Each structure stands twice: as structure tokens, then as C-alpha cells.
Amino acid sequence: MTRWLYSFLIRLHPACFRQRFGEQMLSVFDESVRQRGGTHLLADAAVSLFRQRLFRPEPQAFARHMNLAWILSIIPIEILVVMSVNPTTTTVGASLLYALLPIFTFLSFHPLLSRGLSGDDDRFISISDANRQRQTKLERQRDIFRVWAEHTGRILMLCLAIWGVPVLIGALFGSTHVTRSWAFVNVIVVGIQTLTYFAVLKGVNKRSVDALQQQIEAHR
Numbered sequence: 025m026t027r028w029l030y031s032f033l034i035r036l037h038p039a040c041f042r043q044r045f046g047e048q049m050l051s052v053f054d055e056s057v058r059q060r061g062g063t064h065l066l067a068d069a070a071v072s073l074f075r076q077r078l079f080r081p082e083p084q085a086f087a088r089h090m091n092l093a094w095i096l097s098i099i100p101i102e103i104l105v106v107m108s109v110n111p112t113t114t115t116v117g118a119s120l121l122y123a124l125l126p127i128f129t130f131l132s133f134h135p136l137l138s139r140g141l142s143g144d145d146d147r148f149i150s151i152s153d154a155n156r157q158r159q160t161k162l163e164r165q166r167d168i169f170r171v172w173a174e175h176t177g178r179i180l181m182l183c184l185a186i187w188g189v190p191v192l193i194g195a196l197f198g199s200t201h202v203t204r205s206w207a208f209v210n211v212i213v214v215g216i217q218t219l220t221y222f223a224v225l226k227g228v229n230k231r232s233v234d235a236l237q238q239q240i241e242a243h244r
Contacts, residue, residue, distance in 0.1 A: 122206035173229035
């Protein structure tokens with residue numbers, strides 16, 4: 025029973041940690057049981073699990089959380105920019121539409137990010153099936169982060185151009201209301217998100233692709 029619980033704690037560790045240290049930890053546990061019992065190692069495994077999950081997450085888990093935080097940050101950024109610019113429109117409905125459009129655009133990224141990034145399947149399956157499923161999942165995660173690294177920037181630049189063209193045209197023709205327009209607000213908002221993506225998120229996603237590729241090669 026103690027060994028089963030210890031094995032269960034090891035299984036809860038991140039996959040890269042399990043692959044590197046799992047068998048060694050079980051070997052140490054078995055040796056300790058023969059000498060003085062292995063109860064004390066359960067506490068060590070629990071502390072290790074807490075440390076690995078909280079302070080040393082897998083690269084793809086860290087990237088997923090960073091991307092999600094970036095998506096959700098559109099809401100406070102939109103609010104702050106609106107409060108600073110105080111844009112004007114003819115109707116309340118139009119204001120609401122202009123305010124929600126970029127938010128809905130960024131929130132639509134979330135299903136694309138979540139697809140294929142769910143947790144491990146804990147069903148009892150054969151070793152060969154488990155290895156095959158693990159390989160497939162790693163490849164799916166790698167492909168998702170590769171798409172995020174390679175194509176998200178283009179989508180952001182397109183959104184920035186869509187919102188920026190009316191502002192540019194208004195500025196060229198000397199419009200005095202261009203800096204109080206919702207187009208101007210959303211240029212600022214999307215511009216901030218675009219800069220954040222290229223400065224931080226693109227590199228995070230690329231590192232996740234590399235880390236996942238290493239896991240795939242080690243798993244073969």
C-alpha cells in the first residue's frame with residue numbers, strides 16, 4: 025500500500041520529471057523499505073510534487089498560463105485606455121459594440137489555445153497504449169504552440185491594420201475627432217497586446233516548441 029501511494033505521488037509529477045527521475049525514485053524507495061521502511065519518503069515525494077508543480081512547471085504549462093494571462097489582459101487594458109481617451113460615439117449601442125469587439129476577438133483565441141492541451145488521461149491503460157497516447161499528445165501540443173509562435177503575430181498585425189486604417193485616414197485629412205474615436209482606442213489596445221506578444225509571448229511559445237520536441241525525441 026505504501027509503495028502504491030509513493031508510485032501515485034511520482035505519477036502526479038510533471039512528465040519530464042517522471043521520465044528522468046521516476047525509476048530512480050522507486051528504486052531508492054524499494055531499497056529504503058528493505059532497510060528501515062519507506063514511510064518517510066512519502067513526505068519527501070509530497071514536498072517534491074509541490075515544488076515541481078508550483079515552482080518548476082513544464083514549459084508548455086508555463087506557456088499556456090502566460091498565453092491565457094495575455095488573452096485576459098485585454099479586458100483591463102481596454103478599460104484603462106477607454107478611461108484615458110474617453111471616446112465619443114452617437115449611441116450607447118455603438119460604444120458597447122466598439123468596446124466589446126476587440127475583447128471578443130482576443131477571447132476567441134482561448135479555444136484555439138485550449139484545444140489539445142488538456143491534462144493527462146488517468147485511465148488504466150496498457151504501457152504501449154500509454155506511450156503511444158503520450159507521444160500523440162506531445163506532438164499535438166508542439167503543433168499548437170508552433171502555430172501560436174508562427175501565426176499569432178500575423179493575426180495581430182492584421183487586426184492592428186484594420187483598426188489603424190481609419191485612424192490614419194482621419195489623421196491625413198486633419199480630422200480633429202480622430203484621437204477621441206473608438207478606432208483610436210482599439211489601435212492603442214491592440215498595439216499594446218501586439219508589442220507584448222512580440223516582446224514576451226512569441227519567445228515563450230518558441231521555447232515550448234523546442235522543449236516539447238526534446239520530450240518527443242526522448243520519448244521515442
